[in-house]
């Protein structure tokens with residue numbers, strides 16, 4: 109029983125993290141209509157930046173996190189500017205190929221700067237709460253709080269501000285939005301800034317929950333994408349639910365099968381969704397997905 | 401030859417096509433008109449199998465084709481064109497035609513590898529057929545140009561001829577004159593009439609009223625997904641419901 | 657040394673030509689080519705360790721690779737292009753998890769040592785020179801196979817599907833089946849290449865079949881030019897030489913691996929920005945209207 113509750117808590121925490129990345133992912137996708145493979149790698153870089161500031165430079169952890177998030181925004185913005193924007197009229201595989209190039213460049217940089225060894229933030233483990241005989245650590249509580257906070261900020265931005273209206277209009281119909289005077293280019297920039305910020309938040313939380321490794325970029329990219337597809341592409345909050353489900357599935361999965369298969373679970377879920385219900389749980393079936 | 405009954409399609413609560421029934425007799429040209437957004441293209445997508453209908457039945461040559469995949473329907477002899485022209489942009493005009501026939505030898509994985517002689521002979525025949533069609537369509541001079549470099553009107557014509565290469569029994573044309581310059585509209589009309597003489601049946605979506613009215617023997621009028629009128633062109637033109645539907649969207653003036 | 661390089665080029669060239677069929681000609685973006693490579697390698701290695709003749713093992717490797725291709729293709733080929741990309745990625749990661757964790761079969765991270773070298777008509781192929789000839793023969797066969805395929809009406813249909821699969825379906829082409837066949841052909845070649853590799857190195861472990869390996873093969877194809885079989889081979893020649901060359905700079909292995917990765921990613925990004933169709937560009941297999949025969953032209 110205790111173990112089961114513990115697994116549920118771990119699932120909730122991991123799922124929240126995947127969910128945050130997935131939300132940013134769907135936002136970028138809904139505007140640009142291409143899979144930004146590099147998204148999870150921005151999370152990974154954000155994770156390491158916070159490490160440099162807090163562990164190497166001895167800054168306060170909260171300040172380090174904020175600086176890392178801001179720098180990640182800058183990174184996301186430069187990637188969009190330097191690598192994606194020039195390709196907007198190029199052939200259709202070009203943005204995808206480029207984003208893969210960017211991803212592997214970021215991973216290589218992380219390997220060269222921080223090395224392949226596993227690292228962790230030096231956060232003292234503090235007593236957590238006891239829930240039904242399982243322990244939820246202080247860090248885990250932070251993670252869930254941070255998730256709720258970022259979601260609230262995002263929802264407020266999207267639903268209550270002019271910027272949000274413009275973003276949603278651009279996602280619906282870029283040409284129409286342009287005709288109405290929305291500058292699509294600036295919206296894309298904003299979305300990249302927002303998405304990168306959320307990715308960095310998730311990266312840092314993931315670093316807190318587990319530890320730091322350059323391969324995290326791929327893990328985050330794939331899990332977030334699985335979350336997005338599970339939730340239904342084009343449905344921003346679907347990504348969140350998808351993330352939670354994947355978090356639970358992975359952590360409860362090791363109740364049944366050896367833990368070494370944990371990562372494979374997300375991939376298997378991804379394949380099964382693609383096979384059974386490619387539009388995801390909450391997505392509209394797009395007509396172009398009719399079997400040809 | 402083509403018979404549709406009770407066809408219905410919803411997009412997230414919006415009834416794009418609502419309980420539509422229509423029939424196309426062999427050897428005729430039938431028009432399908434209606435204001436923008438009235439569901440005409442959706443009807444084509446349903447008939448040709450690209451969308452799955454929520455209710456209704458589609459019969460072609462006496463067989464139920466509801467729910468069959470597009471390529472199977474096309475192979476039965478029902479071939480459609482698209483409102484937004486879809487030529488193969490990086491292939492030449494000639495290639496766009498020779499790729500189309502459904503009985504091309506060498507499109508199977510095995511025979512493409514094992515029977516070069518048969519492939520060659522078949523390709524020669526198809527090539528001649530394509531060239532004849534290109535002459536017919538006044539595209540012969542452009543045969544070696546990439547399709548993407550043709551002006552839009554010629555792309556429309558190319559798309560039509562590509563469909564002809566499949567030797568269809570019935571063709572569904574989605575706005576064959578949209579975006580086409582005036583003089584070419586007249587040509588398009590001639591091509592369609594000549595193809596009809598060769599035994600092809602047509603169901604044509606048109607915006608350009610004069611064009612369909614002149615061609616069709618029978619016209620169906622769609623508004624908000626529903627059939628609001630049908631009849632001979634002159635009957636339909638006088639029908640007050642039809643006039644209202646077009647006036648309502650302020651398009652009659654543009655359309656006539 | 658040079659023989660070793662050429663052998664590797666033969667193997668990677670075969671991988672690239674197979675992947676080009678999928679990515680370059682059919683327009684399906686695959687991130688899992690190393691999985692088929694690995695399936696072929698493990699199948700062939702395990703069979704021959706169990707006593708089967710090496711060439712039977714390689715053939716079986718190709719078949720298992722093709723079955724893997726069928727599986728991925730069947731589940732994703734009818735979906736949006738991005739989904740195929742992720743489906744192949746997921747398949748790749750799952751196969752790697754299997755290679756790593758099914759210890760009873762694959763010995764996991766310890767790998768399979770002592771994979772036998774083949775013998776041809778009773779003559780054992782022992783030296784690197786001999787193996788190089790074998791690899792080149794395989795490469796030539798693959799190239800001939802791929803060229804024949806892409807120049808045939810089948811290849812033309814592949815290109816039409818790449819250009820616009822909806823239009824192709826509207827003409828009566830069985831788009832789904834054709835894509836799956838193309839994927840299976842590509843993964844068959846990868847599977848055979850896997851066998852070729854396993855019996856050459858005589859040792860395999862899961863690290864040879866990672867996502868990075870898939871990306872490396874992809875870079876070979878993109879570098880030479882999507883839709884150009886000779887370009888794929890050229891990509892293999894140049895990049896395999898660069899890769900093996902880097903090993904001789906004497907850098908610590910952790911640095912050289914990262915450096916290598918950085919070089920490939922910069923190449924990939926730069927190429928997309930400057931010359932998205934690759935160095936050689938696509939071969940124009942235009943069928944001429946007046947002569948009705950295939951002509952090959954230069955790049956763009």
Ligand SMILES: Nc1ncnc2c1ncn2[C@@H]1O[C@H](COP(=O)(O)OP(=O)(O)O)[C@@H](O)[C@H]1O
Nearest residue numbers: 395411416434435436437438439440441442443
């Ligand atoms: N794939 C789709 N998804 C959602 N709505 C669609 C789709 N296709 C068409 N519609 C909607 O169905 C209605 C009819 O569209 P359409 O058939 O294209 O009209 P027409 O061809 O008569 O101009 C429109 O309101 C359109 O927005």
Ligand SMILES: [Mg+2]
Nearest residue numbers: 440441442483
């Ligand atoms: Mg329409």
